[in-house]
Amino acid sequence: MSSSTLHPMLNVAIRAARAAGAIINRAALDVEAVRISQKQVNDFVTEVDHASEAAIIETLLTAYPQHAIHAEESGRTHGNQTSDHIWIIDPLDGTTNFIHGFPVYCVSIALSVRGRIEQAVVYDPTRNDLFTATRGRGAYLNERRIRVSKRTQLNQSLIATGFPFRKGDDFPTYLKMMSDVMQRTAGLRRPGAAALDLAYVAAGYTDGYFETGLKPWDVAAGSLLVTEAGGLIGNFTGEAEFIEQQECLAANPRIYGHLVGLLRKYSKFNAASLPAGTPSEPAASDTEEPSEGADQA
Template sequence: MNPTTNIAVRAARKAGSILMRYYNRIDTLTISEKQANDYVSEVDRATEAAIIEVIRRAYPNHAILAEESGEHAGNDYQWIIDPLDGTTNYLHGFPQFSISVALQHRGELISAAVYDPLRDEMFTASRGQGAQLNDRRLRVSDQRSLKGALIGTGIPFRDQRYLADYLAMLGAMVEDTAGIRRPGSAALDFAYVAAGRLDGFWELGLSVWDFAAGVLLVREAGGAVSDIRGGNRHLESGNVIAGNLKVHQAMVKRLAPHVPEALRA
């Protein structure tokens, strides 16, 4: 791992220790609703502060974009942080959540860490150096078509303007795949695509901190990531498809008739 990926790992592990400290006493947390169906607790803020502290100690001049505290000014390097991806799962004791830490330089993702503290699984990637799970090299699956593929997704829960379109996409994907999974942590969904546990994934309306690290994981594991139309505006739009090369291509084609006009620009 390069030095910045090592810092991402260190920050994610520190955040993970905080999440696990509170996991068995969630009922003591103060929880508030940021917007409809979107919650935040003191543990989100504590883990974010811990991540930022680790980054600032190593790279005091780097910029930061964090889910809870927003933008922190800096130079051409920007860290993109989701301190608890899957907050609703965490607050319900549902065992699927993660920490996501990515670094980009002038728009190019160069380091990533996605950490599942429950399973002690650390997914990492460094640009041009591949992706790993606990130091074991990752590769996307070798599934060649949608027939028999296991696909992950995220159901719209904040902005439901395109819910009907999404349901049409879901119907199209169910047709001949092995099944659809909606675990509830996009960062882990991307990590699972990189690890070959999922053959593909799609979602609408993600925030950049949800999946920036995941993009690098999938690409360094030999997969493809695009926006919902197969273009390169995924980080900007939050409408995303990921998968191994064959499945990604097939998903773009399968979903195309159901993409709403507003998302075609």
């Protein structure tokens, strides 16, 4: 799709993402000179995050001054917070990778309209890869239509994940999840940038992805890429309302069903929905089809 055929708001988001990417690429030439601070243990922010976010917000609000902003670093301090149009921004997803010179990070921008993600951009400045989607119009990588993979067997699938890294994260439970998935798949990968992980599911580079502890700016844009590429996304029980739940599972439709079967028992929403005394075992086998409605994120 050429820029002339894209939705105007998507065009503005692309312009914002590329502006941020230029800032990130310049800083990457001398990453050791970048000033770094720590928000909490193992959770870093750099001057590049702040400069990237400022460039994105300026571009978006210049075009749409009445829209709201929900950004990772500045929160909800910009724009008109009563607007139905909310830009959800991660200016540098994969900051830890960036400060080590590990070239897996991206810019993520999504537009939510009355609670639904309508536009999405995930931009990888190291490869100049631009993933875009408009609701109802498909997902694209550099103007080429993308689709989720066609694999149907979990033992042939490559699955991405993210490791817990914050103080208080439930490491023992994650290790059990990882063990369950690793023993049943062709491989497990941890690239370190959730928005790019979701974009890779959309492009068919991986067959599925799961992670806990994510924020809306980590998953908003990627969620639309996945569904517009024919995939499913939800929480570990397969329910679609996941963006605020810090529990994300995405895959092609058949692999999604398999992963729900494996991961449902680890969902914080599974036990809460069961009558008292009911064991919280997975209700799905490795051959279960995905839940209805799980692509409505």
